[in-house]
Amino acid sequence: MSVAVAAVALWTALGLCAAGALLCLLVPRRRLSIPVFVITTMAVGVLLIVSGAALLAGTPLPEFGIASPLPFGPLIVQPDRLGGFFLVIIGLVTAPIGLYSWDYLGGAPAFRYLRAFTVLWFVLLAALILIVTAADAVLLLMAWEVMAYLSYLLVTFEHDDAEIAHAAFLMLAVSEIGTFGIVAAFLLLAQAGGGFDFADLRAGAAQLSPGARDLVFVLALGGFGAKAGILPLQLWLPEAHPAAPSNLSALLSAVIIKLGIYGIIRVTFDLLGVGPGWWGLLLLLVGAITAVVGILFATVECDLKRILAYSSIENIGLICVGLGAALAFRSAALPTYAAIVMIAALYHVLNHATYKTLLFLGAGAVHRSTGTRDLGQLGGLVRLMPWTTLCFLVGALAIAAVPPFNGYVSEWMLLESLLRTSALPAVSARMVVVAGAAAIALTAGIAVTAFVRAVGTGFLGLPRTRAAAHATEVGHSMRAAMAFLAVACFLLGTLPTFILPVLNQVTTPLFGISVANAIVPPLFSGKAGAYQALVGLGGTLFRGLPVNGLVLIASPKFNTITAPSYLVLAELLLLALLLLVLRAIRPQGRRRRGPVWAGGIPTFRANMQYTPQAYANPIRLIFQGIFRSRVQYEPRELAAHYQVGRIVYQQTVPPPLEPELYRPLLGAVSWLVGRARVIQSGNVNQYIAYIFLLVLAILIIRAL
Amino acid sequence: MVTFELLDEPDSSITEPSTALRRQIQHLFGRSLHIRHVDAGSCNGCESEIKLLTSPYYDIHRLGIFFTTTPRHADLLLVTGAITRAMVDPLQRTYAAMPEPRLVVATGACACDGGIFGRSCLTLGRLSAILPVDTYIPGCPPTPLALIHGLLLTLGRAEQRLHRQILAHHADGKA
């Protein structure tokens, strides 16, 4: 049953993508093409959720081969549960984006190149679907390249300015460098396995020598990691995300970089099989560094979308820490822990997709309504755009891992499961994993700062510019899309006991072990078994509710529990208690409303507020070793010694690794290219001479 | 926002805190007091004495008294100067920004009753015209010891020495 549902939904979605592209191409009028775009995108999203959910519930779909003229055999589509999980994510992201686009594309200022955007959008969606459903390296690579080029084209759309063209080109360049790695990894596997479908690749992996397998791992990590944005290949992310239109940057950040994660999981967990312990530790270290660097740069950045882009890098880092720990646990033959930490990482993938889409849509609404994304020019939006502010706030709370929103659950699970590192045999491995846990804790702490800053300076206080002062609330469809995602963040944060067993479906085939009952103990069904001791902790208290409320991370030495659904009740109770206490200690309830203290001067002006730069300054100073910011200060003195006419104070934070890695690299490449140019004179006679010499050389070699 | 009427004559009902309030103030601030100082048109003589309070010799921190920069954290408003009209509004804003209960101390002859400036088109001539004053510290400028005494008197940690004196006539008066 579920197989049929999944298949029908999947193929209908693909068909709708084709139909949508065609309709958008043919529809002559803007007024018509937007409804077509919105309805088709939403329908595709819903179908993908249905199909993915059916896949997660049931068995993998039967193999479906597409005849191809290429010499690699038929292209195979066969989504399994991992693919189904990512289908759900694509659907969950595209459905609200479609709704959002109604007002976003339709409203003023008019969106240029609308037709090309809508057509390419559907092709991109189809490519995304094929990437996660392909069971064949050739199809995956083809869809992957289509995705890379289309996202390049779509990013370059909204403006023609040089910066955006550069950003898009950078994105394409990094993506292509990554593709080299991916192709090389697949070729190594395919050569050993004698074919390109995944079954052949798995067989090939088993035959490869350990050294070759290590090479495949590193190549795949670098290749897919370039798309995911792990250090040191994160360069394109903060450039491309702000350049793209907001509905696309939401898709970029929530889905496309996650496909890098999908690739890493697919190759390392599925195709390659169990590897040495250092694989996991490498991935974990890279992830930890990525997370810390990402969130630090998010904290000092002033462009709202770049903040979100850097925070995407951070979240990718967190996910990689989880994946790395899962690899390490698996190599140490601890499948239970591996599955638990993998579930945590997948949960984080899901959570990040929801709240980052929400935040990008919120940032897009702000940009639409004020014309700027610079925090230093915003402010006061809470009064002018209350809905957008509320939704953005929910997203910010979620990403800052504040209960009862969803970031909390996955980060807690990640952290807790990393602390099970004492089970690892090697002391050095334990230390690396613990360092990863410390990095996650640090990241979570700084993330709070980053998003307090984003919300506080961007939405609260007084408007800093006229543009911000004249902002108006965005249209209904944009608000509805954001509200939907905000509710999703809340539900994912409060009902993890429903989500975790589903994620367990994904990890069960990967590790050959089901941990659903371990993470969500069945306290309420009366079969508590090993967790009988927990019943007293509150299991019986809520016996009336039909829900397993506790999320448990167990180990022989210590168990840790959280109960996000009850946390909501607890928070409400605490709030009530707080109000009561306040009443009690201030019985007279005397309250005075006064003006804001502005140093005694009559009006509080917007430029007296804390600026985003000032708010981030402590972080910038403490981590100066990482930021390497440059400060340029020049007072321009007038004739009289004391009179300073103008002061220039400029503070620049170069992108991470830019001066250390990319500058020298680029320098080296252009040096090499300069040398190579010697043979390129542009003179035809000289080229004919080259050919002649080559032929001569070949003849001589043949003759010898 | 709290506004104040400009009172021509000090109203003793607001200038004199009740005994109950005094007890509460002593209880609350007895060992820890934060001062916000506002210069409302002083010649800076008073300031130079106030500054000495934190020097090693006078060191009011040993008494649990501190200066703070924002009225939001202050318990006591220490005002110097002859209350120029330009400073009336900032002064009232400062007072409004202070949490209750709050104390006000007029420092120096100027803030107490005009001093050498007196009332004029530019000055109100005394702090009690706009704020309820708890303690007056006369002197031009008051010495740091006098300031310490005034602050401790405000907190109920020192005794008031001066009292209203009505002197009898000299011996050969018309009794």
Next chain:
Amino acid sequence: MELGWLLRGWRTGIVTTPYPTRPDPPPQGFRGRPQLDGERCRIDDGCTVCVEVCLPRALRLETVPNGLDRRLVLDLLPCIMCGLCVQACPTGALHMQSDGELAVRSPQDAQTIVPLEMEVSSDGHI
């Protein structure tokens, strides 16, 4: 270096005033506040020398609320402790005191008053 600093502190001892616990007498010749001696004041005889020299009008003649009687008031609140009145007083009824604890809670407490009943002549002149 830190040791030297410690030693210096040790040798210097306590410099802080003992003031609220024990009195800290002012230096010789300190001009505290004017003190009025009602026994010697000749205000009744029409002497107003001090009232004339006092710049901030800390010494003033006031009409008592009944509208008839007047009184000499020495009000320490506006007094700038200049001592001019002391030099001017012909009878030595004023002298400077050196005490410093002048703070008051109520303005009235800073006043010294010499009541003065005027002999009013039949035509209303003094």
